[in-house]
Amino acid sequence: MNYHLVRLTLKMLLICITVCADYTPSQDVDPLDNGDDDDDDVNICPLKKCQRGLCNQMKCVCEKCWKGEYCDISVIENIRFSKKVFEFHVLRNVTETPNEILGHLTLNGKTIDEVNECGGQIYFVLEEKTDSIFSPFYVENSTGFIRSNGLKNYWINHSSSNLSINVKVFITPDKEMDTSQVIVFWNSSPSTVYKRSANPVGNDLRITTSYSKTTAWCIGEFIILTVQLGLPSGTTSISVKMSAPTYNSAFYGFTEFTGISNIGARILNRNFTINVMNVTGNSIYDRKTVATTVSLSDLMVDDIPNYTEDYTLTLQFIVGLWPNSSTIQGKLITTQCDVYRDNLTQTNVTTNTVGSACPVSSPDITILSNIAYIVPGDIVLFEAEVLLVSEMGNYMFSVYTIGQSATISNFNITLKNGMSYTQGPGTRQYKDGVLKKCVLAKQIDIDVIGLKSLYAMALSLPKSDRSVRLVAYIQTTSFASTRAILGFRMRHSVTSVLFQEIQVPIIADYRNFKTVLQPSMDLSMQPNVVEVEKFAEIQVAINIPPTSKQLYAFEVSLTRAILGEICYASVVEVGSGITTRIPGMRLHVEYEMQKLTILRTLATVHIGVLENPTNSSQDYYIVFKIVVKARSDPAYPTVTETQMDTRYLIMGSSQRQDSIIFSIINTAIPPITAVDSPQINIYRSEPPQTEPMDTYQAIVNAEISWSEQVIYSPIKFSFSITGSSSTVLEQKFISIGRSLVTLVPINANMSIVNNIAVIEFPSIYVDSTSNNYDAKLTLWYAIRIVGTAKFSAKLDVSIGVYLVSGQVTFSPIAASAPPQLTSSQVPYWTLESLATSRSNTSVIRGDSTYSLSV
Secondary structure (H helix, E strand, O other), X not given: OXXXXXXXXXXXXXXXXXXXXXXXXOOXXXXXXXXXXXXXXXXXXXXXXXXXXXXXXXXXXXXXXXXXXXXXXXXXXXXXXXXXXXXXXXXXXXXXXXXXXXXXXXXXXXOHHHHHHOOOOOEEEEOOOXXXXXXXXXXXXXXXXXXXXXXXXXXXXXXXXXXXXXXXXXXXXXXXXXXXXXXXXXXXXXXXXXXXXXXXXXXXXXXEEEEOOOOOEEEOOEEEEEEEEEOOOEEEEEEEEEEOOEEOOEEOXXXXXXXXXXXXOOEOOOOOEEEEEEEXXXXXXXXXXXXXXXEEEXXXXXXXXXXXXXXXXXXXXXXXXXXXXXXXXXXXXXEEEEXXXXXXXXXXXXXXXXXXXXXXXXOOEEEOOOOOOEOOOOEEEEEEEEEOOOOEEEEEEEEEEEOOOEEEEEEEEEOOOOEEEOOOOOEEEEEEEEOXXXXXXXXXXXXXXXXXXOOOOXXXXXXXXXXXXXXXXXXXXXXXXXXEEXXXXXXXXXXXXXXXXXXXXXXOOOOOOOOOOOOEEEEEEEOOEEEOOOEEEEEEEEEOOOOEEEEEEEEEEEOOHHHEEEEEEEEXXXXXXXXXXXXXXXEEEEEEEEOOEEEEEEEEEEEEEEEEOOOOOOOOEEEEEEEEEEOOOOOOOOOOEEEEEEEEEEOOEEEEEEEEEEEEEOOOOOOOOOOOOOEEEEEEEOOOOOOOOOEEEEEEEEEXXXXXXXXXXXXXXXXXXXXXXXXXXXXXXXXXXXXXXXXXXXHOEEEEEOOEEEEEEOOEEEOOOOOHHHHEEEEEEEEEEXXXXXXXXXXXXXXXXXXXEEEEEEOOOOOOOOOOEEHHXXXXXXXXXXXXXXXXXXXXXXXXXXXXXX
């Protein structure tokens, strides 16, 4: 009998343990992904955790949350204090100190950073005291720190040894979530005294020297050395002296101050004075500085820091070995840093072993993009990194495509920290491939002369920190193809050319969608007859069939390209039933050669995926506007009518074609007079006279205002310099008003020849507008100023035989000894970042320094 009782008891206990384990949250519970699965049960989230979302009404609906949060209820709606009563025990002298931290309010298992990450905003508010005009302490609204107001008389007159006050937490200014009570005890046993982060006091000055070299220092290599200064409260003046590497008191290298990589948030004034003094040694190499002293004056530090990094200042140096240091190979060298403050001196020394000569490295190209496939008509980001191995060099960077399946939409170069152009960002060259039906941008070259890389020989840094990034946007065409070949090329000498390329499949398989259903289409044009060089608007309306999910596109083309060209397409109206973003919407304009003119004759609008889950098409539609400019060909003066064809593509195949008559009126364009003349305003920007230099770059912005409903044809902009050897480096468009309907930058002929920048357009037509800014065009020019002679920069705008000009005068001054630098003038080649650590909820400000503490 007892045996069966014991067995039954153990069995019931085992069942209880199993049930409890099933209902106990565990970090081993499978994450719930917010996918697009049609299964309704996949998104139910009790006892599971949303991988990238919050749980609301048993489903993960948000993409802003931290991994590991159990989603039995929305995080934002469940903000509560961790305690009903917060008790803080402090000493009386602490309460009498202004801004002293007395305690910290916490939430129920969540940090303020985590709540903010989930889309919330926390506000802490203390209730007003009715028995006193001034509160003895206050709360930082966004952080929850309880601080003293430093009211001495209040504490002396207060008879009891504690004070209580209510505190509330809000997620919006008018939405209260919870209330708690704060009780501050003083002159009692400090059982829970809150300790603020240690901040240097008095003559204490913390110095941390970091460097990124852990192996032998090869000859010719640079290392990055940072000096972090922990500053005391108040006003401080400090000098930091960094010496070059030495062996037996002899210098075998150089040092250079490269800037300030981090300024703590509690350093109040950002315009403190910086003075750099270099000591040069007897060296045959360009870098001769053997010691550099950086003097910082009037550093003001606030006395209420929350974290150590808030009151630190980080200086950054590079230190390197001269190529003739082979005599000390295998020896131990030292690099010394001295910090002076008042009559105190602190010294920090780093040591390393000298190795052999640095290995010879060559530039290389690493493609970063991992493109699985491309959908026809889509645009993809194509990136690569190019490693630079010399401090100064001339390069040509190129992106190219092979075949008829892809064209290049854009190409740019992004410089990393420590890199700069010495002679401008380079010149561009476009190499187009003329195919049967279109012209594709098959290659874009950027020729850069004098690209400087400060950290090229800092071999201990990762390659990504010594590389430039090439960024291109590739768009596939509508031609039948199975793959696209994309590549990057770099030329850094006459005989050295590197390239890397990839092959990307072009996928047009839409079997995951539902059965193809025919939508209803409407085609209209306004006006029916168009004057030459003016424009017409063609509207295409697509009504989405009920209970359908399909991929849509349509093509608009001119039967006779000589009568017009397509400018652009845009969305006019979207039905109220389509509430989600339309993925994959793209516009691709193809070109056709007409004698020596390139015309935009075919526009393919790739709409993307449209879904109508209802049984009606009333609110599920989308309306497009295609702008077409009318033109004529003198060789065919009697041809005035053509056809505008619209071909609809559903699920990647042609389904239907509609047409509309496109007629033109070939009337003579009236000449431009003073009444219709464009107005030119020119603005210049150059360094102030307090910073003279031998050569520098200046910027000229030219704003051209046009008259409404006027045809300007043909147009030529000529920007030139007279009276100086200064050169025009670059020209580009800054803004194009909405009323300049037929002005499309890709149709411009741009060149810089013999120091004259030229932009040519076949015509500009200005539509009527109620806003003057819609009829303005802004051009941007970069000038490299050389010498001190006064000169003028002139912009000529010619419309046929009519000419209007504008100019601006430059007055360069001779170079002189530069003044003392301020913090705003010191170059920063490291970006401040803000990282949140969830383990200790601390905030770290500063750059990402690859270093080890010494």
